[in-house]
Amino acid sequence: MAGTPIIKVFLDASVLVAASASVNGASAYILHLARQRKIKAFVSEDALSEAVKNVNLKLGDIGKERLNAYLIRANLKLVISPEAEAIALCEKFIHFKDAPILAAALSAKADILLSLDKKHFFTKSVADFAKAMKIFTAGDFLKRFFR
């Protein structure tokens, strides 16, 4: 990737949760790429809070430990919360619980949004609204950009 601009990737909460569940999955690999600065990875307050809630509810202490380690070591950039108007606009295209995450990804001007939430993020209306920002699962992103 030398000479090419580093891809800006926004991570949905599901990616952080999946990486906390398994260190051998695609999401953990994405965080590894962020640690190596091969991608620029962004998260938002809402994505983090959703991840913390799900890790606390579904994974044990090891999950919490992994999430903390990613937050410390993966060079994640925190996106400030988008304006209420931007969130309200996103709610027209995506489930209201995911609107703050979509709005944050757009405000970060991310090239890619990674999510494992296929039900809410992988719809035609979201893709049309997000325009230039493409939405992939972590695995599909790796297949496409890091073979």
Add this chain to the structure above:
Amino acid sequence: MPQLISGFQTEWVKVLNKGLVTLPKNFRDTVGIRAGDVAKVRMVGRRLVIEPRDLADYEVYSQKEFKQMLQDDKLPKLLAKKTAKIWPELQ
């Protein structure tokens, strides 16, 4: 002043242009909404509910969704082997 009605406090407020309302100060102080904060407004039937940000109900994945997410996150076997030690401290 707010009245106590069966445990609920209510107060009349005037709705201004473009739907602007002033939340009563004692309500804001009680639930912790401050100037400049983002609050969530939900429509529940014909009622509007305003929640401070720290009470926002973040999505909890169902067991089925969670299983599917982990399934979708699996790498092909060969690549999974190569990546087995990318986070050795977290194994």
